[in-house]
Amino acid sequence: MNRIPKERDRLLRRAARFGGLAGTVGAIACLTAPGAIPGDELPTVALLSLALVASVLALTNTGALYWTLPAVGLGLAVIVVTGLSSPRLSDATSTAIVLQASIGIASVVLMLLTSRRGRILAGGYALATLVVVSLVATRGDHTVAIIALSVAGWGANAVLAVWIDQGSRRAMSRIDEIGRAHRAERFASELEAQQRQDARLLHDTVLATLSLLAHSGVGVSPESLRHQASDDARLLRQLRLGGTAGTRNTDGLFTPEPEMDSVLGQTLESVKQRFGRMGLAVRWHGSGQVLLPRETLDAFLGALGECLENVRRHAGVSEADVTITDDDIMVRAMVTDAGVGFNIDDVDGARLGYAESVVGRLRSVNGRARLFSSPGAGTTVVLEVPKS
Numbered sequence: 610m611n612r613i614p615k616e617r618d619r620l621l622r623r624a625a626r627f628g629g630l631a632g633t634v635g636a637i638a639c640l641t642a643p644g645a646i647p648g649d650e651l652p653t654v655a656l657l658s659l660a661l662v663a664s665v666l667a668l669t670n671t672g673a674l675y676w677t678l679p680a681v682g683l684g685l686a687v688i689v690v691t692g693l694s695s696p697r698l699s700d701a702t703s704t705a706i707v708l709q710a711s712i713g714i715a716s717v718v719l720m721l722l723t724s725r726r727g728r729i730l731a732g733g734y735a736l737a738t739l740v741v742v743s744l745v746a747t748r749g750d751h752t753v754a755i756i757a758l759s760v761a762g763w764g765a766n767a768v769l770a771v772w773i774d775q776g777s778r779r780a781m782s783r784i785d786e787i788g789r790a791h792r793a794e795r796f797a798s799e800l801e802a803q804q805r806q807d808a809r810l811l812h813d814t815v816l817a818t819l820s821l822l823a824h825s826g827v828g829v830s831p832e833s834l835r836h837q838a839s840d841d842a843r844l845l846r847q848l849r850l851g852g853t854a855g856t857r858n859t860d861g862l863f864t865p866e867p868e869m870d871s872v873l874g875q876t877l878e879s880v881k882q883r884f885g886r887m888g889l890a891v892r893w894h895g896s897g898q899v900l901l902p903r904e905t906l907d908a909f910l911g912a913l914g915e916c917l918e919n920v921r922r923h924a925g926v927s928e929a930d931v932t933i934t935d936d937d938i939m940v941r942a943m944v945t946d947a948g949v950g951f952n953i954d955d956v957d958g959a960r961l962g963y964a965e966s967v968v969g970r971l972r973s974v975n976g977r978a979r980l981f982s983s984p985g986a987g988t989t990v991v992l993e994v995p996k997s
Contacts, residue, residue: 613784617777618723621770622669625719628766629665629680632713633658633687639705640691646702650694657687661713668720674727677717681734684714685741698749707755710742711762718763722770735763877933880914889921895933899940901996908970909940909994912978915966916944916990924948924988939993947987953980967992 637658640646646654661683668676688706692698698706717734721727738759746755881891901909913931920929926948934941967990968978976994 613777613781617773618672618720621719621723621773622672624769624773625716626665626669628712628716628719629669629714630662632708632711632716633661633665633684635708636687636691636705636713639701639708642701644701645699645705646691646694650690654687654690654694657683657690661687668717672720674721674730677721677730677734680717681714681737684709685738687713688741688745692745692748696748698746698751700751703746703749703751703755706742706745707758707762710738710755710759711765714738715759715763715766718766719770719773722767723774731767738763877910877931880910880917883914884917884921887921888927889917890928891917892928892930893933894930899933899935899996901940901994905974905976905994905996908974908976909942909992912967912970912976912992913942913944915970916992920944920946920948920988924950935996937996939995942992944990944992945987946989950982950984950986950988952984953982 637655640651640654661680664676664680664683667673668680688709691702691705691709695702714734715738718731721731721734739756742759743752743756746752749755877893881893884891917929917931920926924946926946929944929946932943932945934943970976971978971992971994974994976992978993979991980988981990982988
């Protein structure tokens with residue numbers, strides 16, 4: 610998106626360079642006409658014009674606004690020297706003054722109107738140019754025309770600068786709208802695809818098994834039914850821990866990924882990634898290389914996930930710490946957050962959110978949970994499960 614302002618500034622610099630050089634070259638061409646100015650003044654005007662060209666090139670190449678001061682100052686100097694070189698302004702001299710004021714100097718405004726500081730500078734330069742041109746124009750017969758044309762040149766350059774600036778802003782706004790619409794459409798498409806995937810997964814696994822159970826497993830042996838239910842449970846467990854749905858087998862049904870050894874570290878990373886996707890950064894401490902029975906591991910990870918879910922929903926913070934330790938008998942996980950906390954005595958134990966999802970899970974495998982919290986001091990939950 611930053612490319613549009615850069616292209617706008619590049620276009621304005623090129624236009625300012627063209628205008629500054631064209632106005633200066635045109636003014637010099639008018640002054641070389643016979644009798645335009647005395648011959649001894651021509652070298653001075655030529656040197657000032659060359660310095661003006663160098664300033665315009667420096668300004669348009671670098672884009673630094675401090676170069677506008679020498680560019681405008683030298684342009685006004687050319688106008689003063691030209692206007693005072695003769696007792697009376699000739700037509701050629703008047704034309705040179707108009708070209709220098711309305712194009713050569715006025716083109717600077719193209720680079721100034723895109724910022725507040727630039728607009729202040731543009732107003733000061735326009736006023737200075739108007740004053741100098743008005744004083745010099747009184748020495749000729751076309752005072753009103755010279756002033757009017759100079760003002761018209763400044764106005765035309767200002768209109769061009771505003772038109773280019775507003776056009777670029779409208780383009781950025783339209784691109785933002787298109788980007789938002791694209792993101793919304795992509796999100797909707799991904800959501801619809803995920804819903805179809807979920808529907809297929811549910812149909813091919815759990816619903817198929819439940820349908821067989823509802824019909825008392827007609828046509829299917831008890832061993833096959835147990836195997837299918839076990840696969841369904843394993844698949845759902847993988848999904849709950851942030852894994853994938855696996856692949857379809859030869860019958861078109863989804864199958865879970867092969868079971869790995871029950872090493873705690875192999876599943877902690879899945880839990881971390883799962884909550885990371887939901888906006889909770891989890892920092893792990895300690896070692897996860899602990900072997901646990903499958904049932905104990907499921908209960909331990911389920912309780913740990915529920916604690917992190919409570920942090921995400923209620924703590925008012927976006928990060929939590931999990932420390933894993935073990936000894937010869939127990940494996941422990943300490944979930945800590947620096948959130949809002951609460952007074953445990955003020956909460957009805959029967960309504961405490963982790964009563965079943967945390968305490969109940971751990972009790973089923975002879976584990977336990979301890980909760981520590983106070984208002985404004987965060988919350989800490991210690992989970993413990995036996996190794997065997």
